[in-house]
Amino acid sequence: MQSWNQVYRTLATRSHQLPNRLQGATVSVRTYSDKAQIDADVTVVGSGPGGYVAAIKAAQLGFKTVCVEKNPTLGGTCLNVGCIPSKALLNNSYLYHQANGKDFESRGIEISGITLNLEKMMSQKSGAVKALTGGIAHLFKQNKVTHVNGYGKITGKNQVTATAEDGSMQVINSKNILIATGSEVTPFPGIEVDEDTVVSSTGALDLKKVPEHLIVIGAGVIGVELGSVWQRLGSKVTAVEFLGHVGGLGIDMEIAKNFQRILQKQGIKFKLGTKVMGATKRPDGQIDVAVEAAAGGKNETLTCDVLLVCIGRRPFTRNLGLDTVGLELDNRGRIPVNNRFQTKVPSIYAIGDVIAGPMLAHKAEDEGIICVEGMAGGAVHIDYNCVPSVVYTHPEVAWVGKTEEQLKEEGIPYKVGKFPFAANSRAKTNADTDGLVKILGHKETDRILGAHILGSGAGEIINEAALAMEYGASCEDVARVCHAHPVSYTLLKHNETPFQKVVVKAQAATGLYEWLCTVCVCVQFCLILISANKINAVMIQNSRDV
Template identity: 50%
Template sequence: MKQHDLVVIGAGPGGYVAAIRAAQLGMNVACIEKEGALGGTCLRVGCIPSKALLEASELFRQAKTSFSEFGIGVGEVSLDLPTMQKRKDNIVAGLCKGIEGLFRKNKITRYFGHGRIVAPGQVVVEGDQPEEISARHIIIATGSKSSPLRGVAVDGDRIATSTEALSFPEVPEHLVVIGAGVIGLELGCVWSRLGAKVTVVEYLDRILPGMDGEIVAEAQKTFQKQGLEFRLGRRVTGARVEGKQVFVECEGEQPLACDRVLLAVGRIPNTDNLGLDTVNVGVDQRGRIIVDEHYATTIPGIYAIGDVIAGPMLAHKAEEEGIACAELLAGKYGHVNYDAIPGVVYTEPEIASVGKTEEELKAAGMPYRKGSFPFMANARAKALGHTGGRVKILAHTETDRILGVHIIGPRAGDMIAEAVVAIEFGATSEDIARSSHAHPTLAEVMKEAALAVDGRTIHM
């Protein structure tokens, strides 16, 4: 039986980062992954390939609609979808190879196959290269998978999940997206830019549940101007394929005909056949593994991080947990501040958020002040030609500590980092307002929003 100090099951963002940090701290580490490429859903069929398509499709849209405003004539613009897909695949392959190199650098043993816990401290690898492994510690980092929806049977072709929607062989004539969350909107925008008619059907009466309502309302208006159609407050009861057509059935309405469907109603923990029942690892009603503040499960020596436990299903959240868990196992101090985990929607404009929303503060009875500043009044945004959106800062009325920051606008995903650091260090809106921000930059909008909390904006 092979022996290690730590075995990590899953090589996604949480798993491979935990393995690397543990190896840095002197542990003999192994990682079990059933897919040939390392990196998990995020790298292989999620965050990275979708961002490659989002970037390419946005450039395509701009070339058709707005390059002329910059004095750039490009003639007739055409789409080469196979080349766009090949670029995406090359980016993914290169990053996956990079993780292999990091494993070699940190002397991490990689096992190929499905990991299953058969007893505390004991894991078997099932597949073409079976192994039996013993370890002092086991970290479960197996991520998540697309949530099913009753009545909608995914066939991987006409009715797809996000995985298949990254590689449609042609641009759909009419794509129906079931679910108005981050994944549905991002991929809906990709195919809309490339020429598809896109209809987004959502059970709730709003898009992007959990994000700040004021920012979301502005986002929806922008997406509608870009051509997305929203049917909110609709309950999808089924979808059937007839030849090359799909009919999506909504309660109380005529079926909606299209040629492809993307099912994007969320994700669920990927814990199938891990042996949780065998060793009596506790799970909650939603199938998430129960852990304490040290990521320990109900069974000594077994830990869990990332999408398989409670909290936002985000790659960077899993990474932080992986590092914290590895450091705790090494006897060091590991901690994650869940009030400082950002969320980003990589549409155009981007949407980014950290901390509490205005709705959450009102529900909690928390006294707050609000400051907001538009990109329209920012010189760099005008130079870029992206002037839609705003930065919104929520600060405690008495202490002025920043409680939440919400951005819709150009490069919001990059700009939110300043707000994350501010919340992490307990900064106030005055701290940001008094800090010099380079001119001309988009970051100046953050400074002006901080000034707006106290009603003293300079440029508006």
């Protein structure tokens, strides 16, 4: 049986037979440091999750590939100052909270003299980041991707110029250019971030001491995650949110209300439906934050020693040279593309946070792979309705597909199934019973329309629902699969449902499957789904003859 690398290379060598092809070839490792110009088949600008994955895929397909990155390390925001360091702190702060609070004591684990060594905690976080960013460099070398360190700017329809910190330039002549520059923190008008006492999400990952009182502007995903970290480590945390709910856009309102209740029980305070008018530093170092009701009302002043501004992110498209080739942004600063991720300049593509859609690392990764496969002549398909989202607090929140509010707005007939974690045996034995699972199914076809999970391990559990939806599974399809009992929530292939499994015949009297058939979320269910749809993955389609 051929390895995937062999499959990729075979596809590349026969790319002349495919439409929308690139004339790539498998190349050996080369050093370009002594060359003023580089010739490439694919040049990727940006090395975040979308960029580095796309670059590696392109090289595996046999294309001569260059990846341009402005920062000293690879991995983009996600690996350096986003997903990875935040998850390290979320995990470590939760462990500290368990040991320092009453959780361990209630389990018969009695520990005295618990202290926090924040410097060591930050060091562990940095070690994880360093290992993973170094891993990308190794993958680049292994897959013969040329890494150019410098600020990449498009200087022609088939040309990128990278400018290093010392001012030296390197020109890459490329048959195709892929923009994967990601996003940056959205600034708050009138509030200047110094990454010391007024911090963005980047600064909040590297504070030198635990704030006595932390105010968070924004109670979306980033706000509640970072707020949770510092609340567990000892801060008094107040989150100010313009919207009337926590969790940001896309979250189901019933889940949001339960999520807010749990976070409040943990100690985080919320001021919802409230807008921030400004912030002023006092001579004693404290910060006064002026707020008022979003609908208008009496002003109030909140005081903190650290202010975290996290009102979202915006596409990073500054100084990319888009105007050089006639590319314009939409009204939200994004690069318009077609269903093959091509801009109106056929040789220039864009993926990830710089185009429409949720700003998620895994979404960018999928787009990067699919885009490059499309360059090689493969099919291009991604169903954004099947892209899951996760909030990595404890408990976690995860969802995929439609919310109940969206289904009502779109007039789609649906049915709802809900079940609390408190009624699940494994949740009981783990003494971790906060949360619920909510599944939305089509009332007439029984097809799964959305899955919403609030509870321990939700980020792992949601993937079975995403897979079920990708293959068009019905609620009954998933419910009929035998799932292990009881198993850990946090293992991808052995997640138990937060539901007690219900036999079909016991539910007949309540209407046609008006129960939460779908809550048994385990990867095992794919056996049922194999015949549901043809797999649309490009490599499988293109490799049938290999």
